[in-house]
Amino acid sequence: MERIKYTESDLKCRVEGIQTVEGGEFDSVKIAGVVTINGDIVTNKMQLEGVSTVKGTVKAARLSVSGVTNISNDIVSNEMKVEAVVNLSGNLKSKSLEIQGVIRSRGDKVEAETITCKGVLDFSGEISADLVKAEGIIRADEICGDQICIESVSIEPYHWLKKGLRSLVGLEDEGRDRFSQIDLIEGTTITLKNVRAKEVNGHTIMIGENCIIDKVDCDGELCVSRTATIKEITGEHTFSEKES
Secondary structure, rough: OOOOOOOOOOOOEEEEEEEEEEEEEHHHHHHEEEEEEEEEEEEEEEEEEEEEEEOOEEEEEEEEEOOEEEEOOOEEEEEEEOOEEEEEEEOOOEEEEEEEOEEEEOOEEEEEEEEEEEEEEEEEOOOEEEEEEOOOOOOEEEEEEEEEEEOOOOOOOOOOHHHHHHHHHHOOOHHHHHHHHHHHHEEEEEEOEEEEEEEEEEEEEEEEOOOEEEEEEEEEEEEOOOOOEEEEOOOOOOEEEEEO
């Protein structure tokens, strides 16, 4: 991936403890503690630990979150990695987005070239990416892309979810948190497992174990697990059934 600098500033910002600071342009930003940033941040590298609040937009070439972060506007990044919790009020745009924790967004759109998700992406809007590969949980109105692979598994290994963040991410009991829930999925190649969706449209589609889909429209190859439920199938396609 091409490395793009977002600013020529050589200033470094390091904040620890309980503090409130102003935004600005920096070569690098490292936050540790309970910190509020009043304003926008433009930086080449940003690392957020502890509990932080950004009252503005974050534009960071590389962004790493290993604490609980609240951002009141948009995020723009080349590379973004989330290992804890991000609450976002705006949109998110990143070439590479890696989720091992939780992202919740109230924005309209998440855009990326590649999205890998082993945690939770909870988003009431459109997700657009060339490649989506998820073993965790995705909740969204719409996902559009070229290759979409959502094979949700239980997130029980993330013990911290069970110890205080379950209500934060809206997870439910009785095993229902094992399912991704998306209204519309559109892509060229789509592979799904443990997914609930209203509509799935694509060329090559694999509907795997425990999926519940209202409508599938396929114009190529369609393979369906015997444990999946599909209410309606349309499109000119070849059909096969897969044993679980």
